[in-house]
Amino acid sequence: MKNIKYYFAPMEGITTFTYRVAHAKVYKPLDKYFIPFIEPHEKRDFKNKELQEILPENNEGIYAVPQILTNRAEGFIKVALALQKLGYQEINLNVGCPSKTVSSKYKGAGFLARPQELLHFLEEIFTALDLKISIKTRIGRDNPEEFYQILEIYNKFPLEELIIHPRIQTDYYKNTPRMEYYQEAIEKSTNPLCYNGDLFTSNILQEFYNHFPEERRLMLGRGLILNPSLLCHGTKEQLQEFHELLLQGYLSRGMEENNILYKMKELWFYQIHLFQGAEKYEKKIKKTQKLIEYRRIVEEVFDYSIVDW
Ligand SMILES: Cc1cc2nc3c(=O)[nH]c(=O)nc-3n(C[C@H](O)[C@H](O)[C@H](O)COP(=O)(O)O)c2cc1C
Numbered sequence: 192m193k194n195i196k197y198y199f200a201p202m203e204g205i206t207t208f209t210y211r212v213a214h215a216k217v218y219k220p221l222d223k224y225f226i227p228f229i230e231p232h233e234k235r236d237f238k239n240k241e242l243q244e245i246l247p248e249n250n251e252g253i254y255a256v257p258q259i260l261t262n263r264a265e266g267f268i269k270v271a272l273a274l275q276k277l278g279y280q281e282i283n284l285n286v287g288c289p290s291k292t293v294s295s296k297y298k299g300a301g302f303l304a305r306p307q308e309l310l311h312f313l314e315e316i317f318t319a320l321d322l323k324i325s326i327k328t329r330i331g332r333d334n335p336e337e338f339y340q341i342l343e344i345y346n347k348f349p350l351e352e353l354i355i356h357p358r359i360q361t362d363y364y365k366n367t368p369r370m371e372y373y374q375e376a377i378e379k380s381t382n383p384l385c386y387n388g389d390l391f392t393s394n395i396l397q398e399f400y401n402h403f404p405e406e407r408r409l410m411l412g413r414g415l416i417l418n419p420s421l422l423c424h425g426t427k428e429q430l431q432e433f434h435e436l437l438l439q440g441y442l443s444r445g446m447e448e449n450n451i452l453y454k455m456k457e458l459w460f461y462q463i464h465l466f467q468g469a470e471k472y473e474k475k476i477k478k479t480q481k482l483i484e485y486r487r488i489v490e491e492v493f494d495y496s497i498v499d500w
Contacts, residue, residue, distance in 0.1 A: 193406070194407060195221055195406075195407055195409060195429045196222040196385075196409070197221045197409055197410075197411065197422055198222060198223040198225060198310055198354075198385065198408065198410040198411070199211065199214065199221050199223070199224040199225060199410075199411065199415060200387060200412030200415075201225035201227040201228065201258050201327075201412075202227060202412050202416065203411075204227070204415050204454070205457055205458065206224070206225075206227060206405075207227075207244065208226075208243065208244050208249040209437060209440035209441055210247075210437060210440075211250065211253055211446065212250065212251065212252060212253060212440070213227075213433055213437045214415075214419055214433065216252065216428050217252045217432050217433040218374075218422075218423050218425055218429065218433070219422075220252065220253055221230065221253075221255075222254065223254050223255075224250075224254065224255050224256070225255075225256045225283060225410070226244050226250075226255055226257045227244070227257065227258065227283045227327040227328055228258045228259065228260035228288065229241045229244075229257060229258065229259055229260070229270060230259075230260050230266075231266030231267065231269055231270045232264070232357070232477070234305075236269070236273040244319050245257050245277060245279075246277070247278050255279075256279075256281050256283050257274050257279055257282055257283065257284070257325065258283040258285050259271065259284060259285065260285040260288060260299055261298060262295065262296075262297050262298045262301075262305075262308065262309075263312075264312045264315035264319070266311070267316050268315070268316055268319045268320060270467070271316070271320050271322055275320075275322055279322075280322060280323055281322065281323040282324055282325075283324075283325045283326070284302060284316075284324065284325070284326045284327070285298075285299055285327055286300065286302050286326055286358050287299060287300050287328050287329045289329065289358075289360045289361075289362070289363045289364075294360050299360075300328075300329040300332055300360035301332055303328070303329065303330075303332045303337055303341055303360070304332040304333065304337075306337075306341060306344055307338050308311065309341070309344055310347070313345075317348050317349075323351035324348075324350060324351055325350055325351040325353070325354060326345065327354040327356070327387070328341070328345075328353065328355055329355075329358055329359055329360055329361040330355065330356075330357050330358065330359055330369060330372045331359040331360070332359060332360040333359065333360070333361060334359065335369050335372055336377075337359075337486045338372050339375070342376060342379055342380060345380070345382060346379070346381045346382065347361060348381065350382040350383075352382060352383045352385050352408060352462065353376070353380055353382045353384055353385070354383065354384075354387050354410055355376055355384060355385070355386060356372055356388045357372045357373045357388060359368055367389065368388040369448075370402075373403075380394070385408035385409065386403070386406055387409070387410035387412070388408070389414075390409060390411050390414050391414040391417065392414065392421075393421070393424075396409075410464050413461055414460065416458065416461040416464055417461040417465055418462075418465050419433055420458070421437050423456055427493065430465075430493075430497070431493055434489065434493075437455075438451070441454060441455075448482050449480070451482065452480070452482060452485060453487065455476075456476055456477055459473065459476045459489075460473070461483065463492070464498070464499060465498055466492050466493075466496070467495055467497070472488060472491065472492050476489070
């Protein structure tokens, strides 16, 4: 599809810098790769793991956008300034995380339950910062009707873009995206929009293009993890190359075997479904404790043909 900007969604634990850079090397790089969220800390700018994720030299060859998760303007500003010093001109605010531990503290999608505080937060950060700020949001915490007020708040600010995952916090990833509220945003938002949610296959993407022919920005997460070549129809060889690059990337970072296996297993939770009839390998991959055995199992999986997505 021409003229559409595609973004890789941030996925904590999965879309690491190793993953992002490997993806961009093997496939045509997407327009943006969002970095999983960073939370402000009282006494320091970044934990080492966070610093590794955002260091520009670890994000070579991609346009990376860091994301901050907080409901305190002071913390957001501090981290945003530190990111600006590293060279970032664009920062994303997470108002979408549905996790209970996050939302119960009125952060992520929980922030949506306190619209007045959200308004003041945005006033403060937009006054203090000279940066492009985008927001990744759900449409409410308990009720999708919350979205009308939330959208009015977002409309008060010159956002770089408003990325909407049209579920509420209590949906988690259940049910289907509430497209009527995305339609509402198309009609009422004064900011550029980006759609995110359940774009898993070429057919679903085609349906989206048909329904929303004017939309020009799409963010994909699980669909791309399942099939990293979803947007460019790559070959099985490319998929193997990508897998190898990822594994080598983790090895060259000096990660311990069990940590690498943990990361790869998370990936296969999604990716196994790309191989026709290979579901039985999901358990085998999950169980293995040795990289050498893991490699053997994965080689067998690659013998299966790829489902036509
Ligand atoms: C394991 C996992 C980790 C995620 N981590 C983040 C995150 O750090 N920041 C964020 O904004 N969204 C995060 N998300 C949400 C995704 O970015 C995306 O919005 C969600 O998966 C819906 O898009 P999809 O249907 O294309 O997957 C995460 C989702 C999953 C499943």
